[in-house]
Amino acid sequence: MKRMTFTKQIFASVVFSALAVSSVHAQDDSIIQGWSGTATFGATSLSGNTEASNVNAGIRLGKTVGKWEHLVFGALFKGDATSEVDAVDENGLPLTVTVNGEEVQVKDQVKTGNSNRIALGYQPRFYWRPRTYFFGIIDYEQDKPANIKLASRQVIGIGHKFFSNASGFLSAEAGFGNKNTEVVLGDDANGGIAYLGGNYLNRINENVTFNADLRADLGGDNTYYELGLGLAFKLSERMALKVSHQTRGNTDITDPTKLDPSKNDNATTINLVVDI
Secondary structure, eight states, rough: HHHHHHHHHHHHHHHHHHHHHHHHOOOOOOOOTTOOEEEEEEEEEOOOOEEEEEEEEEEEEEEETEEEEEEEEEEEEEEEEEEEEBBTTTOBBBOEEEEEEEEEEEEEEEEEEEEEEEEEEEEEEEEEEEEEEEEEEEEEEGGGTTTEEEEEEEEEEEEEEEEEEETEEEEEOOOEEEEEEEESOOOEEEEEEEEEEEEEEEEEEEEEEEEEOOOOOSSSSSSEEEEEEEEEEEEESSSEEEEEEEEESSSSSSTTTSSOSSEEEEEEEEEEEEEE
16 A cells, blocks of 8 residues: 555656646646746655655756746655564564574554645746845645644845856845644744845856755744755756755754653655656
């Protein structure tokens, strides 16, 4: 049953990416005419004595109309894993078998962890000057393994592109707003936040690109931070292979039922990136 569930996850993510790619090549009266961006997809699966699976997908689309730029983005990460533990019988006693005249402990497979995150967002930008813009952010996130039942954010602010050319770009953003975080267990974190963001991209050569992204929400009840690093290798005009590492964390939102809860989540992925 677990393998079938993972197959469905892969199928859904493939459809997710394929629809994003095909939509922009649709007929001229398409509802998303003029949008462009990237879609990413990656998945792994292990079965047998050890079982583990994960699937991740993302999309980022942008459209410019006059002085306005519209950005839409989404991300999905799902996965689970199992490990071996000592098996016990119906009385709770160690379960053993005889091997070559010796009693050996029997092992059992149990689920030891899972990841299940979905995020959606929209950011409009108005360019007051060629490199300076006002922006807003509206987004939504669910990440129950990280104790986040539902988080929503509304931010306004100002951003500036320090440079943007054929070799890459560097931009920074600052703003303020409101963030509501409903947790699975514990106290919710709601209230005003200060927002900081930064984006850097460097085209090392025509086939290799490096990027770094930083986000931080500074609030009285909780501070959220996200750092992403990526290295993309061009495969064709529209496709690339990307190695990414992301660190996300909350200072005060952890699962109280865990003995030693971590404030950070780290994910390293290898994805196929398609220009759309």
